[in-house]
Amino acid sequence: MGDHHHGPAKGLSRWLFTTNHKDIGTMYLWFSFAMFILGGSFAMIIRAELFQPGMQLVDPAFFNQMTTLHGLVMVFGAIMPSFVGLANWMIPMMIGAPDMALPRMNNWSFWILPPAFLILASTLFMEGGAPAFGWTFYAPLSTTYAPPSVTYFIFSIHVLGLSSIMGSINIIATVMNMRAPGMTYMKMPMFVWTWLITAFLLVAVMPVLAGAVTMMLMDIHFGTSFFSAAGGGDPVLFQHIFWFFGHPEVYIIILPAFGVVSQIIPAFSRKPLFGYDSMVYATAAIAFLSFVVWAHHMYTVGMPVAGELFFMYATMLIAVPTGVKVFNWVSTMWRGAMTFETPMLFAIGFLVLFTIGGFTGLMLSIAPADFQYHDSYFVVAHFHYVMVAGAVFSMSAAVYYWLPKWCGRMYNETMGKTHFWISFIGFNIAFFPQHFVGLAGMPRRIPDYALQFADFNMLSSIGAFIYGASQILFLYNVVATIVAGKPTSEEKTWDGAEGLEWTVATPAPYHTFETPPQVK
Amino acid sequence: MVLKANRLRKLALAPVLMLLSLASAGVLAAGGKVNQVNMSPGATEIGQSIFDLHMLIFWICVIIGALVFGVMFYSIYYHRKSRGVTPSTFHESTKVEIAWTVVPFLILIGMAVPATSTLLEIYDFDDAEMDIMVTGFQWRWKYEYLNEEGENVVFFSSLRTPQSEIRNAEAKGEHYLLEVDEPMVIPVDTKVRFLVTANDVIHSWWVPELAVKKDAIPGFINETWTRVSTEGIYRGQCAELCGKDHGFMPIVVNVVSKEDYAEWLDEKQAQAAQVSELMAQTFTLDELMERGETVYDRNCLACHGANGEGGVGTPIAGSPIATGDIDAHLEIGINGVPGTAMQAFGSQINNVEMAAVITYQRNAFGNNMGDMVQPIDVYNHKQGQGEN
Ligand code: HEM
Ligand SMILES: [Cu+2]
Ligand SMILES: [Cu+2]
Numbered sequence: 001m002g003d004h005h006h007g008p009a010k011g012l013s014r015w016l017f018t019t020n021h022k023d024i025g026t027m028y029l030w031f032s033f034a035m036f037i038l039g040g041s042f043a044m045i046i047r048a049e050l051f052q053p054g055m056q057l058v059d060p061a062f063f064n065q066m067t068t069l070h071g072l073v074m075v076f077g078a079i080m081p082s083f084v085g086l087a088n089w090m091i092p093m094m095i096g097a098p099d100m101a102l103p104r105m106n107n108w109s110f111w112i113l114p115p116a117f118l119i120l121a122s123t124l125f126m127e128g129g130a131p132a133f134g135w136t137f138y139a140p141l142s143t144t145y146a147p148p149s150v151t152y153f154i155f156s157i158h159v160l161g162l163s164s165i166m167g168s169i170n171i172i173a174t175v176m177n178m179r180a181p182g183m184t185y186m187k188m189p190m191f192v193w194t195w196l197i198t199a200f201l202l203v204a205v206m207p208v209l210a211g212a213v214t215m216m217l218m219d220i221h222f223g224t225s226f227f228s229a230a231g232g233g234d235p236v237l238f239q240h241i242f243w244f245f246g247h248p249e250v251y252i253i254i255l256p257a258f259g260v261v262s263q264i265i266p267a268f269s270r271k272p273l274f275g276y277d278s279m280v281y282a283t284a285a286i287a288f289l290s291f292v293v294w295a296h297h298m299y300t301v302g303m304p305v306a307g308e309l310f311f312m313y314a315t316m317l318i319a320v321p322t323g324v325k326v327f328n329w330v331s332t333m334w335r336g337a338m339t340f341e342t343p344m345l346f347a348i349g350f351l352v353l354f355t356i357g358g359f360t361g362l363m364l365s366i367a368p369a370d371f372q373y374h375d376s377y378f379v380v381a382h383f384h385y386v387m388v389a390g391a392v393f394s395m396s397a398a399v400y401y402w403l404p405k406w407c408g409r410m411y412n413e414t415m416g417k418t419h420f421w422i423s424f425i426g427f428n429i430a431f432f433p434q435h436f437v438g439l440a441g442m443p444r445r446i447p448d449y450a451l452q453f454a455d456f457n458m459l460s461s462i463g464a465f466i467y468g469a470s471q472i473l474f475l476y477n478v479v480a481t482i483v484a485g486k487p488t489s490e491e492k493t494w495d496g497a498e499g500l501e502w503t504v505a506t507p508a509p510y511h512t513f514e515t516p517p518q519v520k
Numbered sequence: 521m522v523l524k525a526n527r528l529r530k531l532a533l534a535p536v537l538m539l540l541s542l543a544s545a546g547v548l549a550a551g552g553k554v555n556q557v558n559m560s561p562g563a564t565e566i567g568q569s570i571f572d573l574h575m576l577i578f579w580i581c582v583i584i585g586a587l588v589f590g591v592m593f594y595s596i597y598y599h600r601k602s603r604g605v606t607p608s609t610f611h612e613s614t615k616v617e618i619a620w621t622v623v624p625f626l627i628l629i630g631m632a633v634p635a636t637s638t639l640l641e642i643y644d645f646d647d648a649e650m651d652i653m654v655t656g657f658q659w660r661w662k663y664e665y666l667n668e669e670g671e672n673v674v675f676f677s678s679l680r681t682p683q684s685e686i687r688n689a690e691a692k693g694e695h696y697l698l699e700v701d702e703p704m705v706i707p708v709d710t711k712v713r714f715l716v717t718a719n720d721v722i723h724s725w726w727v728p729e730l731a732v733k734k735d736a737i738p739g740f741i742n743e744t745w746t747r748v749s750t751e752g753i754y755r756g757q758c759a760e761l762c763g764k765d766h767g768f769m770p771i772v773v774n775v776v777s778k779e780d781y782a783e784w785l786d787e788k789q790a791q792a793a794q795v796s797e798l799m800a801q802t803f804t805l806d807e808l809m810e811r812g813e814t815v816y817d818r819n820c821l822a823c824h825g826a827n828g829e830g831g832v833g834t835p836i837a838g839s840p841i842a843t844g845d846i847d848a849h850l851e852i853g854i855n856g857v858p859g860t861a862m863q864a865f866g867s868q869i870n871n872v873e874m875a876a877v878i879t880y881q882r883n884a885f886g887n888n889m890g891d892m893v894q895p896i897d898v899y900n901h902k903q904g905q906g907e908n
Contacts (some may be wrong), residue, residue, distance in 0.1 A: 053696065054688040061764045061832075134761045141721040141763060142736065145658075145861065207776055229739020234735060270601070272611040300724060300759075301735045302742035305643040309636060316628045320621060327620045331590060333595045337607040340600075348596070355588060359581035366631065368638040369574045371733045375724060375759040440556035441728040444758045446767030448686060450698045450755075452554045502826060 007510050016111070019103035020510065024110050026406075028085025029399075033475070035077030036392075038121070040468055044071035046441060047430075047464040050457050055448055063447035064132035066126065072133025075253070076160050077117050079391045083256040084109075084167045086398055087195050089320045089406065091171060093501040093508065094189045096180025101173035109166035117498075123149035134445060136246065139227035139238040143219045150186045150220065154213045161206040166207075168199035168206075175199075180500070181275045182519030186280070189499050190273060193280050194259030197287045201255075211246040212238065236301050243294035244357035250292045254354075255283060255386060257394035258325060261347045263499070264397055265329050268344035269336030269498035275328040282321035289318045299370045308367045315365035322358050326351065341494070342416030346397030348391060349424050357385030360435070375445075379439025384431045396423070399478065404493040408507025409485030415477045422470035429463025560729055563750045567731035569638045576894065577631055584627075611713070645743050648713035652704065656716075656723030656736035656758065657868065658861070659765035664706050666715070670785060672792040677702050677816065679768045686768075698755040701818075703772035706750050707781035714898070716742040720863065721763060727756030727771055735760055748775045764832065765822065798872045799895045805879065808892050812880025815873045820881075823861060828885030831863055837885035846882070846891055850901055853878050871898040 008014045008023065018024060045066050049057050058066070088106065092099055100106050123130040128147030131137065142150060175196045176475070188196075215238075218224040225231025227238045263505070266273045273279065295303060295311040303311075329351055360382040364370050373379060396419070404410050433456035438444075442453045449457060492502045500519070504512045545568065561571035602659055653664035660678035665671075676859040679701045693699070706712050716725050717740050718736035727734040727746075734744040748754075803811075816824075823833035841849050852865035855876055865874065872889040875893040882889040 055686055058689065060767060064761070064764065076843070132763070139760070141761065143765060145721050169785055207750050212887075228596060229737075233739075235739065269599075270607040274610075275617055276613070278617050300733050301737065302740060305639065308639060308643075312635065313632060316632060319628060320624050323624045324617070324621060326588060330592045331616075332594070332611075333592060334599065334600050335595070335605075335608040335610075337601040337605045338596065338599055339602070340596075350588065351592070355585065361587060362581065363574065363577050366573060366577060366635045368570050368635055368642055371642070372570055372574070372728060372731065373788060374733060375726075436555075436557040438878065439559040439725075440553075441560075441756065443726065443767075445761045446757070448697060448767050452556065452696075452741065455555055484903050512576070517724050 001466050008173060013165055016381075017342070019099070019104070019109070021092050021100045021106065022508065022510065024100075024106050025085045025088030025090075026083050027110055028088060029267055031110070032078050032080075032082035032085060035073050035081070035117065036471070037475075039070050039078050040471060041074035042066045043464065044468055046070060047461040049447055050449070052458065052462040053449055053451055053454050058447070060447045061129060062131065064134075064445070065130040067445055068131045068137075069124070069135055071122070072120065072131075073117070074387075075249070076157075077113075077133060079253050079387065079395070080164065080467075081113060081194075082395050083198075083253075083391075084164075086191075086256065086260070086395070086402075087167075087171055089404065090501060091174055091192055091195060092178070093504065093512055094192050094499055095175065095178060095183050096500050096513045097178035098511060098514050098516075100170050101178055101223065102170045105166050106170050109163045109170065112159050112163050112510060114321045116163070117157040118307075119159075120153050120156040121368070123147075123152050126152070136242060137216075138242070139216060139219070139235050140229075143216050143227055146220070150303075151217070154217050157213045158210055160401065161210045164202050165206050168202040171195055171199040172203070180513065180516040186277070187519060189259075190262035190276070190279055191256070191259035193282055195254040197283050198252050198255045201252050201287055201290065205245040205248045205252075209249075212241045212245065213464060215241075236298075239301060240295070243297045244291075246297065246488040247294040248287075248290045250383075250386070251286060253391050255287070257350070257354075257391045260394040260398045260401075261329065261350050264343050264401055265332050265351075267401070267497040268341065268347070269338050269474035270332050271332060271336035272498075273322070273328070274331035276437050278324055279328055282324040285321040286318060289314060289321070296365055296366065296367075296370070296398060299367045300374050308369050312365060312367040316331050316362065319358065319362045319365070326355050326358070341400075342411070342413060342420055343494075345417060345420040346393050346400065349420065350393040350397065353389030353393065353427070355387050357382055357390060360385065373438065375443055376438035377434045377442045380444050381431050381434035381438060384427075384434070388431070389427055393423070396420075396474065401494070403478065403481060404488055405506055405508055406490060407485070407500060408481050408487060409481050410488050410493075411477055411481040411485055415473065418475045419470055419477060425461050426466030426470055430460050430467055431463070433457075433460050433463075539735060544807050550569065562729035563748050563752065563754065564729075564731050564746055565749070566638070566746070567729065569634075569641065570731050573634055573638055576634065580627060580631065584624075614859075643796065644746075645713060645745055648745055649710045649829055651713045651715060652706070652708075652713050654725050654736065655722075656718035656725065656762065656769075658720050658763050658863070659758075659769040661704075661723075661725070661758075661769065661771060662719075662868070665785075671789070673788045674792075675702050675788075676707045677704065677772070679765075679770055681768075683689045687694055697768065698772070699773045699897050700758070700770055701768055703753070703774040705774045705776060705781060706748070707778045707783050708748055708775050711745055711747045712776070713743060713745045716744060722760050723758045723762045723769070724760035725756075725771060726759040727754050727773055729754045730756075732775065733822055734760055748773075751777060799870070799899065801858065801872075802896075803875070803892075805883070805890075805892050808876045808879040809883060811872065812876035812878075813884070815869060815877040816884075819865065819869060819873075820877065828881070828887075837882050837887065839881075839887075841851050842881045843887050843889060846878075846889075846893065847901070849882065850878050852900065854898070854901060866902060871895040871902075874898045 049063055126149040128149060130149055133142040175192055185385060215226040219226055219228055225233035227233050227235050229235060262273055291450060293315040297332045298314040362384060364373055400416055437453045437456045442449055489506050491506055500517060559571055559574050561568045582717050651666040653666055655662040660676050661674050665673040677700045680701045681697050684694045716734045716736045718738045723736040724727055724733060725736055728744040732746050734742045752775055754773045758769045823831055824836050825831050828836035841852060856862045856864035872895045875895045875898050879892040
């Protein structure tokens with residue numbers, strides 16, 4: 001391999017040892033899709049059990065393992081790595097850099113992920129079963145009362161935290177140091193901006209999560225009592241620490257999605273993004289506020305009223321920058337010349353459903369009302385509107401949008417649109433009725449429910465199965481494109497698309513921008 | 521079958537129902553109704569204020585949503601390339617951007633004002649007329665009436681729905697999963713303060729129609745209160761994941777007239793007196809076995825199995841403890857095994873029940889030890905460790 005401009009190595013070693021941002025991006029994307037399927041099958045088990053009142057398929061203990069693993073796998077295995085994969089592929093191409101700043105670390109941050117999830121999934125086969133304390137793992141259910149597998153859970157959280165931190169350091173280093181000449185901060189594509197801010201959030205809060213699980217480990221094995229009231233500890237402390245990580249975490253999930261949508265809507269509106277500057281400031285404001293609102297998840301733990309008021313006002317405030325974003329997207333569409341290819345359909349689906357999720361978020365932020373919503377299915381509906389219709393829809397949009405650039409082949413548009421419509425309809429059938437049962441008093445995380453909730457739960461399960469099935473179509477479409485899609489070599493797949501990634505050849509060569517482009 | 525066809529027909533109507541229900545959400549009446557789609561104002565003033573707040577924000581969101589989506593769909597319809605439009609190029613407007621930062625901010629202030637006043641009302645614990653201690657256990661609730669007139673009234677409240685209904689062997693009753701062996705009873709039009717705590721993990725005491733949800737946290741005592749204005753039976757559930765049977769620890773509150781409440785209280789106190797008489801009694805093996813079976817089924821079966829075969833807990837049939845030293849067995853019954861799911865039942869069941877269940881475990885499931893524990897033995901065992 002004397003030649004400097006070599007292509008990829010052959011065989012397995014290409015993937016094991018690669019330091020190429022595109023290879024690593026690809027691996028991240030496939031890995032996250034695999035996790036999406038795994039987490040999705042857990043969800044199918046949950047919805048199948050909830051199809052009718054009564055216990056039919058699984059026992060309550062296993063049901064709790066399913067809800068726990070579903071949440072953990074989706075958040076840490078599917079959504080987060082998928083956006084890291086996207087960042088790997090796109091950030092260097094968008095800022096005119098030849099690769100990520102720290103390519104070897106990049107390889108590591110990916111390759112420690114699969115073992116971490118293997119460990120997490122293996123807890124299912126351990127004595128006492130997998131973790132069954134919810135993805136929020138409140139102590140002491142997750143310490144004194146946890147199954148033995150909790151130790152493996154803690155270890156895997158540590159590893160994936162490490163992976164996220166390495167990934168974000170890499171992104172920060174890349175964006176700050178490797179921009180092409182002329183690519184000033186205020187010229188960066190929104191996707192790069194949102195990821196830069198997300199990376200800072202990650203670096204700030206992943207260590208806090210690591211701290212939380214380490215304290216759990218100490219409580220379980222080394223006789224401390226951080227979270228055990230019997231030993232003078234404080235179970236509520238756990239929740240404060242968890243949510244100090246957890247709330248920024250939800251923005252870690254959604255900010256890159258904002259970025260994706262801010263690329264796609266202008267492209268198909270054939271019009272520049274409205275209010276670029278205010279988008280940047282709004283993103284920064286959201287990120288900043290996300291550090292001071294965590295206790296809105298804890299309105300019912302018995303905080304003093306002054307605390308409740310502070311967290312309520314701060315949370316309500318987040319609606320302002322979030323609103324600015326939505327208004328900007330709609331104004332971008334206004335008086336454009338729109339077409340509605342699959343990426344745009346997913347982006348509009350995102351816009352509509354995320355906004356609904358934002359509205360319910362605003363409702364949840366009102367502390368007295370949250371006394372009724374909290375830990376009910378209303379919350380489940382809220383966060384699926386923002387996480388599935390937000391993050392996952394935007395990820396689907398991103399894949400359709402950049403797939404032709406990645407592999408030089410065009411996906412099947414009809415199939416893509418079908419995927420969108422089935423997803424959209426299935427999603428709403430699955431999650432809209434959850435608002436109703438939640439308001440009517442159905443608690444979340446229960447394996448069986450009172451008869452008055454039966455109809456809506458059955459409906460919800462049917463919707464979930466439809467949504468689940470539509471992902472098979474997605475997989476098929478993507479694989480069929482890579483294997484046998486119509487070849488395309490147009491640099492610009494979409495006539496309205498802007499950005500450096502559309503100036504390189506299609507499919508994107510293994511190495512791009514070895515000499516930096518000039519940005520005017 | 522008929523029921524099923526019916527449900528399917530209803531399902532077909534569901535999308536229509538969804539839209540209609542959204543539109544009519546504001547005018548819906550109270551009560552845990554079948555296919556209820558909205559929050560219920562419930563039976564308290566606070567519940568009504570929360571409901572009003574909820575509807576206020578709901579309508580604000582609906583109006584903003586209608587505007588935003590209206591503009592968007594207008595644009596999607598008229599500003600499409602297929603209509604031959606040329607895209608304009610505008611991409612900022614400081615005035616508009618300031619407007620849509622400031623206006624939402626003002627709307628938020630409009631929401632914050634009523635929200636704050638409702639919150640302050642909820643946090644006003646003064647002048648409670650009676651106190652009830654609510655303690656969450658895996659997986660049932662303990663209610664302890666704290667005022668003088670409620671002295672000695674302490675009981676557990678557990679799910680009454682039989683396993684056969686849960687396992688689909690029998691038709692499900694009307695209040696499936698929302699029925700308990702012994703409901704909390706409180707008087708109407710009385711400010712009742714709840715002191716909420718937990719014995720093991722975190723639970724949450726939620727009765728939607730009383731507008732009360734408070735986490736029950738070990739080591740903490742949380743306060744909350746209600747004043748119910750209509751007599752009736754109100755049902756709720758534990759709202760915080762608390763382990764395997766989190767879905768099976770309902771709450772039932774029976775709100776009765778003040779006279780009925782006083783009567784109920786007298787009755788409970790008479791019962792308590794009776795139990796303390798029983799404490800001094802000596803029982804035969806058969807009597808203990810009979811009582812023991814009931815106690816076992818209520819308290820131990822969930823973990824140790826209907827035939828003592830074990831589950832979350834170790835098997836009792838042939839267990840070295842249940843067939844070994846009787847004092848060691850009693851010790852586990854009273855103080856549990858720290859650090860495991862085996863709790864200290866000494867504070868959960870009375871001495872008669874403890875004596876009966878230990879005797880039962882030693883003589884049922886083929887254990888046939890032939891020995892027994894009397895209430896006085898339990899009393900002495902507890903005394904021996906300086907507990908009462
Ligand atoms: C307008 C913005 C938002 C506001 C005001 C908001 C507010 C809230 C509040 C108050 C809760 C707590 C509800 C409860 O447990 O009683 C909540 C829960 C949640 N939110 Fe949001 N939210 C917003 C956007 C988002 C976004 C963008 C995401 C993620 C993509 C998200 C994800 C979640 C999740 C996962 C939970 C539930 C966590 C759990 O208990 O398991 N939210 N939200
Ligand atoms: Cu939050
Ligand atoms: Cu519970």
